[in-house]
Amino acid sequence: MTATEIVTPPAPEPGVEPPRRRAALRRLRRSPLGIAGFVVLAVAVVAAVLAPVLAPYSPAQVHFDAPFQIPGTVGFALGTDDLGRDILSRILYGLQASLQVGVLAVALTLAVGVPLGLASGYFRALDAVISRFTDLMLAFPFLLLAVGLAAVRGPSLGNAALALGISQIPGMIRVVRSETLRLKNLDFVSASLVDGAGDAWVLGRHVLPNALSAVIVQATVAIPQVIIGESVLSFLGLGIQPPSPSLGVMLSEAQQYAAKAPWTAVIPGLAIMLVALAFNLFGDALRDALDPRSSR
Numbered sequence: 001m002t003a004t005e006i007v008t009p010p011a012p013e014p015g016v017e018p019p020r021r022r023a024a025l026r027r028l029r030r031s032p033l034g035i036a037g038f039v040v041l042a043v044a045v046v047a048a049v050l051a052p053v054l055a056p057y058s059p060a061q062v063h064f065d066a067p068f069q070i071p072g073t074v075g076f077a078l079g080t081d082d083l084g085r086d087i088l089s090r091i092l093y094g095l096q097a098s099l100q101v102g103v104l105a106v107a108l109t110l111a112v113g114v115p116l117g118l119a120s121g122y123f124r125a126l127d128a129v130i131s132r133f134t135d136l137m138l139a140f141p142f143l144l145l146a147v148g149l150a151a152v153r154g155p156s157l158g159n160a161a162l163a164l165g166i167s168q169i170p171g172m173i174r175v176v177r178s179e180t181l182r183l184k185n186l187d188f189v190s191a192s193l194v195d196g197a198g199d200a201w202v203l204g205r206h207v208l209p210n211a212l213s214a215v216i217v218q219a220t221v222a223i224p225q226v227i228i229g230e231s232v233l234s235f236l237g238l239g240i241q242p243p244s245p246s247l248g249v250m251l252s253e254a255q256q257y258a259a260k261a262p263w264t265a266v267i268p269g270l271a272i273m274l275v276a277l278a279f280n281l282f283g284d285a286l287r288d289a290l291d292p293r294s295s296r
Contacts, residue, residue: 034285040278055089108165117176179211213290220283224276
């Protein structure tokens with residue numbers, strides 16, 4: 001039997017149950033909130049990727065004769081801001097920037113957090129050092145740590161992604177460490193060691209593949225936190241800098257006009273909320289679908 005078959009309780013009988021992956025997809029399709037979250041994410045990703053095609057104007061193009069146009073105005077579906085810039089175009093490019101930061105930050109989190117979590121859970125000699133490092137980072141609130149790192153590095157998209165990625169590493173280490181501690185005591189890992197397999201082989205062939213579901217779920221949880229964090233950094237002037245479009249920059253610029261033109265703040269705020277909510281809904285559904293204890 002393969003490692004996956006041994007881990008999944010109870011082991012499926014050949015020809016009776018579908019493979020684990022197809023069973024997870026079937027459970028995922030039965031979650032209406034998860035499907036709704038996936039649809040919203042798909043629309044947001046497509047809109048961000050095709051922003052140069054879908055945006056009616058350049059995000060920095062100004063229309064001095066049309067400031068504060070209300071949503072629904074001919075030529076400006078979501079209205080304009082104080083400089084007459086089209087809000088729809090800026091939302092599309094702002095989504096692109098937010099998703100870029102999210103992907104870059106989570107990639108950094110995975111690249112650092114997964115190896116450290118594996119080492120902490122598998123090697124007892126390293127566990128104390130890595131765990132104390134994790135506890136030290138967790139002593140600082142997520143946004144406070146990100147703001148501090150961004151302030152030191154300077155405001156830019158890359159530095160925002162770096163700061164937010166580093167702030168997510170402790171959570172990833174803890175998740176992977178927990179899974180590694182659970183998996184390394186199972187029979188198939190012990191059998192592999194008895195057969196003469198090295199630690200690197202056991203970690204790469206047995207532990208990591210069976211911990212991937214937890215890693216994927218943690219990544220879907222981290223991305224909305226990063227998107228909100230990027231908006232906060234941009235709002236504080238520590239993220240993407242004007243005139244580059246960003247949802248946080250749009251909120252920052254709109255705060256002084258919130259009473260006069262509330263749509264300039266409400267629309268980017270709703271965009272942040274919907275994307276973050278969609279990631280959370282899809283992440284919760286994915287966690288339930290990948291849980292081997294879920295009903296089939």
